[in-house]
Amino acid sequence: MSASPSAAIATNPSLSAVIRRNAGDPALAWLLFKRLFLSSPSSSLSPSAVSAISRILARANMVSELERIHRHLLLQPCPTSSSALVALARSSAFFGLLDFCLSILRSLRSLSPSFPPPLPLINSMLRSSLRSSRPDLVQLIYHELLLAGAAPDVQTLNILMQSLCDCGHLDDALQVLDKMLVKGCRPNEFSFGILISACCRAGLNNRALELLERMGSQGCTPNIVIYNALIAGFCREGKVHEAEKLVERMREAGLLPNVVTFNARISALCKDGKVLDAYRIFKDMKEDYGGFELPKPNQITYNLVLGGFCKRGMVEEARALVDEMRKDGYFVKVESSNIWLSGLMCTGRLLEARKLLEQMAKDGLEPTLHSYNILIDGLCKQGMVSAARSVMGLMRGRGILPDIVTYSTLLHAYCLKGMVQEANWILHEMARNGCVPNAFTCNILLQSLWKEGRTWEAEILLKKMNEKGYGLDIVSCNIVIDGLCRSGKLDKAVEIVTGMWLHGSAALGELGNAFLGLVEDRNGSSRCFPDLITYSILISYLCKAGRMDEAKQKLLEMLGKNIKPNAIIYDIFIHGYCKLGRISSAFNVFRDMEKKCHHPSTRTYNLLLWGLGRKNQIKEMLNLVDEMREKGVALDATTYNNLIRAFCEGELTSRAASLFEEMLKRGIRPKFASFGLLIKAFCKAGEFDSAEGAFRIGLASCREKEALYSLLIYELCRYGKVLKAKELFQIAFDRGFSIENFEYKFLIEELCKENRVDDAKNLLTAVVNRGHTFDPATFMPVIDALGRKGNNQEADKLSEQMMDMAARHDDDSYHQPSRSYGNMNGSKFHAQKQAGSLENDWRSLLHRDDGSGIVLKVLKRVQKGWGQGSIPISQSRDAELCEMEDHG
Structure with missing residues (x-):
């Protein structure tokens, strides 16, 4: 019996070619297909014709037309329809129509329960699911395969493992590998490569290394991609030494490291702060060693090294590299310009940053939103919020709208400066411009x-x-x-x-x-x-308030809610107990911390050392430092300061000095507190040469030079070395240091006590001539001393200056009641006096009954008309003056 005409048309291969020739016009191809192949509900469709039209329709996303073909095929007898359905499914899977493809797969299972779908189709669907970031469909399709009774091959299982890894189910993916080995489905290098890469991304580098060892036992040879994944993983973890071992292992296996390998190493070194080591590798990559060439650096390599220089503040090195990049043709990307822009902004080179933006425009590199955000962030960090605000206008002028990062940066800057109203305006502006906060x-x-x-x-x-x-x-x-x-x-x-x-x-x-x-x-x-941070805040403030029992209750509450305390929580308790002097309780917390596998940090030990130091338990402090060394816990400047303070307070200055020398030998940069402790201790012990030696070292290595001068001047005065203190003050004064926090009132008083009135008067005159404003009471030791010597003319002259400054002092105090006048008592090392106490220093002169009469004399002359109006005196003050006169 001959086939029907429609069937003959449907199976004619030349007609399928006609369909393919019209692939550029999907609507026309579909029209031809309908007339040629779907003219009758009973017409049979060949797999080749279905493959031809389905690829055209799937590419054009004509899903309704594909569904019509699907329905037509379901009306046809097997096995022809099954083959055509497979062709329809493969085309749909290739172009990402996965939900439609899954419906075809289920149709195949219902039409031919005993014939599972071919694995190439399944694998194609799985690959397409991964490309479309649909790992959920991968597992669904795999489940359909198992329901159909098919046995997956290694390619299917590899795709399944990749899907599980993408979903973060690494343990499940590793179980798939174990099942492959049990069921005799031999994994290949791709199987191991998928899992090794996933382990490295998850930071499980040692587990990835174990998988590398298992590869050999399965007869699989690692390729360069696998080695690079492992090297990058160890580099991200900061284990550069282990990464170098893997590089050597690569070479032994006959695999030459490529640029990806070197980039991973350079990235890790830059992240670890070893930028010069990274730069040496970079230079090696550029060299020609004659027969043994390293891979040449690419754009990523250049950007990594440039970023490393910029993050470390190595601007000159970065600038030289930028020139090199321009010469080699690698400074043609906006990303490179943004890295350099960020480096310039972070180091405060605003003019150069502006020139870079102009050069970018000249080179045809239009600054991006990220470029402007770098600029705004840098300006905000420099405290130039108004300038950062104006950059937003420049952005809009170039058609670039601020995003949430832009607004958040400005908002944060305004808040840091206490400009809350302006921050509120930014929030409202965001909402108006459609950038939802x-x-x-x-x-x-x-x-x-x-x-x-x-x-x-x-x-x-x-x-x-x-x-x-x-x-x-x-x-x-x-x-x-x-x-x-x-x-x-x-x-x-x-x-x-x-x-x-x-x-x-x-x-x-x-x-x-x-x-x-x-x-x-x-x-x-x-x-x-509530989370860990919630309880950290609460426990911290309870401990600060000395409510340790309540803090312990909150800790128990945390544990009951399955919130595990971290090392910070333990440190809070240790600090709280040390502050209360309960050292044994602090050590109980410390030992419990170790039991709970929270390794104590340098900060933890420093807190305990601080607590022991407050109790003068020097022996216990030294034992604790020995424990730190045994456990490999690094000693820092605070550690040494705790010990130095304890030795200084125990008048063991030689041991304090030896600790300081040890600190310098270990390359630990001393803080100001280190020098302050030694200078005070040496001066107290009368070892002034040693104090000056510590002072000189401090000037060379410490940024707080003014504070060092102020401290040593005060300590020299305190222990009778007034002339030396005066010389030091004159040096600081001549060098233009800001002397607002210097103890010059104390120095003037001590000079007067030693009958060096001329020196005191000259120092006071120099400070006044420099335009410094301070408590008028500073004049009184000199005025009194001149009066005692009978030099009333000089005393009166200074009194006039004092009253003039008093008028300015009172006026400033009225307008700025919270202002601190940076006088001799403003030093950070001694008791601070606020504006109110300065007022008391000055006003207390009016109540003096030491018989000098100088203040009363001047005030009477003011009331009689001389300098009238220069100092306001209230009625109550008049009464006080009368009372003073009565007391003689």
Whole structure:
């Protein structure tokens, strides 16, 4: 019996070629296909014809037409329809129509239960699922394969493992490998490569190394991609030595490292701060060793080294590399310009950064949004917020709209400067320009408001955040809790944390009326439960308040809620107990910390050393330092300072000095406190040459030079070396140091006590002539000394200057009541005096009854008309003057 005409047409290969010739016009191809092949419901379709039209339709995403072919094929008898369905599915899978493809797969299983779908189709669908980032479909398709009774091959299982790795199910992927070995499905190098790369990305480099060893036992040879993944993994972990071993192993296996290998090593070295080592590798890559050439650096290599230089602040080296990149043709990407721009901004080279932007425009490299964000961030870090604000206008002029990073950077800068109103304007501008603020942006402003003590405004902002749907996350709650603790409302903070376990962020409603709207969150699906940071804040403030038992209760509550304390929590408890002098309790926490596998850090040991030092337990401190060395815990400047302080307070200056020398030999840069402790101890012991030696070393290595001068001047005065102190003060004065914090009143008093009135008067005159404003009481030791010597004319002259300064002092105090006048008592090493205490120093002169009469004499002359109006005297002050006269 001959085939029907329609069947003959449907199986004619030349007609399939006609369809393919019209691939450029999918609508026409579909029209031809319908007329030629779908003229009858019973017409049979050949796999070649279905393959031809389905590729055209799938490419054009004409899903409804494909579904019509699918329905037509389901009406046809097997096995022809099965082959055509496979062709339809493969074309659809290739072009990413995965849901449609899955429906075809299920049709095949229903039509031919005993004939599973071919593995090439399954593998094609799986690969397409991975390309489309649909790992969920990978597992679904694999499940369909198992339901059909088919046995997956190694390619299928490799795709399944890749899918599991992409989903973060690494353990499941490793189990697939184990099952492959059990079922005799031999894995290949791709199987191991997938898992090794995934382990390295997850930071499980040692596990990846174990897989490398297993490859050999399975007869698989690692390729350069696998080695590069391992090398990059160890480099990211900072284990450069292990990475170098793998490079040698590569060479032994006959594999030459490529540029990817070298880039991984350079990246790791730069990240570890070893930029010069990275640069040496980079230079080696550029050299020609005659027969043995290393891979040449690419754009990524150049950018890595440039970024390393910029992050370390090595501007001159970076500039030389930029010139080299321009010469070699590698400074043609915006990414390279952005790295260099970031380096210039971080080091405050604003003019060069501006020139770079202009050069980018000349070179046809249009600055991107990221470029402008770098510029704005750099200006904000330099405190130039207004300039950063103006950059936004420049951006808009070039058609680039600010994004949430731009606004957040400005918002944060305004908050740091305490310009909360301007920060609020930024938040409103964001909303007006369609850049919706997120919780992160609002939290920046929220934190600033709490720090500024503007509680009411913080409450309003929280309410608005909730109303506008920005969401109150755990960060918002933690900011509020920290703000409450900071403002002394610790009990309220404890109450809210307890309420958060029941109501989430709605517990903030307990703060007051402004928060009542948050109560609506109680039935919401997302709740903010306290986390590790919440408890860290609460425990820290409880310990600071000395409420250690309550802090311990919160720790137990944490553990009950399955929140594991970290090393910071333990450090908080150790500091709290040390502050209260309960050293044994601090050590109990310390030992418990070790039992819980939290390795104590240098900070932990420093806290214990500080506590022992307060108890003068020097022997125990030395034992603890020995323990640090045994356990490989690094000693830092704070460690040495704790020991030096203890030796200095115990008057063991020679041991303190030897510790200081050890500190220098170890390459640990001393802090100002180190020099301060030694200078004070040496001066107290009368070892002034040693004190000056420490001072000289400090000048060479410490940035706080003015503070060093001020400290040594004070200590020399304190222990009778007044002339030496005066010489040192004159040196500081001549070098133009700001002397606002110098102890020159104390120096003047000591000079007067030693009857060196001329020296004291000359020093005072020099300070006045330099234009320094200070407490008028500073004049009195010199005025008194001149009066005692009978030099009343000079005393009167200084008195006039004193009264003139007093007038300015009172006027400034009236307009700026909180101002500190940087006088001799402003030193950071001694008791600080605020403006109020300066007022007392000056006013106390009016109550003197030592018989000198100088102040009264001057004040009487002021009241009689001389210098009238230069100093305001109230009625109450008049009464005080009368009372003083009565007391003679």
